[in-house]
Amino acid sequence: MNPLTRAARVLRRNLVVIAGLGTLGFLLLPNVIVTVFSFNKPNGRFNYEWQRFSTDAWTDPCGVADLCGSLSLSLRIALWATVGSTVLGTMIAFALARYRFRARSSVSTLIFLPMAMPEVVMAASLATLFLNTGVSFGFWTILIAHITFCLSFVVTAVKARVMSMDPRLEQAAQDLYATPLQTFRKVTLPIAAPGIAAGALLSFALSFDDFIITNFNSGSTVTFPMYVWGSAQRGTPVQINVIGTAMFAIAVLCVLVAQLAGRRRKRS
């Protein structure tokens, strides 16, 4: 066969593979740029053009004022928002997945609406509430806002898991004279745990990276995304790229370790 037609055939057979990998490249390209430019030494205030290689930012990641402060504030808010939304959301998810009760469909709608609404609408309305009730903007208003929009995502994640659970397992526990509390602790909770963990991880990520709702409800408090936003106007320090790259590396490492651990457990 003519090598050219053969090449054309291979290309046509793998068209979807090529297109898919192209999309993956499009998704990962900015991460590559962020990493490369964390080793840049820009001339002006902005880190958009490559000048020359330098590890200055990596050796001094907190070298610019307020950057690490904003980072630790974001981590603290994300942590508490995760705790709050996971507790409230898990309770709602159990009620929805396990019980028939009145107003069930209204509750479902109330859970669904925050996810179906553009973030800017939710952000502006919550800020209107705080303005009208005279609450001063800061840590607490950000935390409240984050718990509010993370809640629905936790409910969705946990509900899916609890719904797919075999109810006979709990009946078996009860047949073996387990008290309701024992059944919950020894059977229900361990099975629901992956769903709860997924919901918690999702809210941590959503809260840590949130900009729009924080923009409206933070006052003069600066979270990490707020810092990056401000720096787009004032000048982008290389340290932003360092933190972005480090977060990426740490998270990918965690995923890999978790996968390896899971594989080993499966084997043994």
Add this chain to the structure above:
Amino acid sequence: MSTFTATDQPPAPTAPAARRKRRVPYWLLLPGILWLLVFFAAPLVYQASTSVQTGSLEDGFRVTWHFATYWDALSEYYPQFLRSVAYGATATALCLVLGYPLAYLIAFRAGRWCNLLMVLVIAPFFTSFLIRTLAWKTILSDGGPVVSTLGSLHILGLTDALGVTEGHRVLATPLSVVCGLTYNFLPFMILPLYTSLERIDGRLHEAARDLYARPLTVFRKVTFPLSMPGVVAGTLLTFIPATGDYINAELLGSTDQKMIGNVIQSQFLRVLDYPTAAALSFILMAAILVMVTVYIRKSGTEDVV
């Protein structure tokens, strides 16, 4: 709120234990639902009231049922509304075209690389999206690789004529904003697509091939119709946030690409014209709800056909 407490119990006489059991869901719901009522529902009521207030920052705002704010806001900012819908719809279509092959690849062709590819799709999330959006400033910059490639292929002249780019540059044009929107919401398209593709029984493909369907026919008649739930979920998850977004227009666009989110943000946080911001938010919410409802209806019937 009373509907969620003990007052709502049916009157049937029951043993105390059974009655206690019936109350369990209400106790589970109480804290979370109260939270959503106070911090999600009540704010919308406050916003509704703000949208019909008049006044100034010094004298305070008072409810005067001034519905003209809605009309004024709409007539002044309809270009931004139309632009938001156009950008949001374009970005959603691009996400579908770009995301489908990748979701298909992960679901059917990746084999043992499936998990790795999945991690790579989610991995960008681990870097703050604002930092990644700023990286597009570098990629699309005037002296950058994209502009020089498109320029040497004489594509920029064509896109300039179409009004997608301006003056032989990509940054601060509709193209860069739509590119940013597509990039930012692409994973929200890929994940639901993958979920619904992965559920498809591989034997259906075999059956179609056994019946001498060509690959394209298999896709058109079997794969795509069965992935409709993912397509609908993915387009909603991209279109809604993309239409309300103001970050990409702010970071990658100029004043000519301002979307409705930018207007709401500046009215609320800079101009401090709360009634206009509230009215615009409600118009945006209503417009999106209407579009989403129509879309779900339509896609539902197409699914059956």
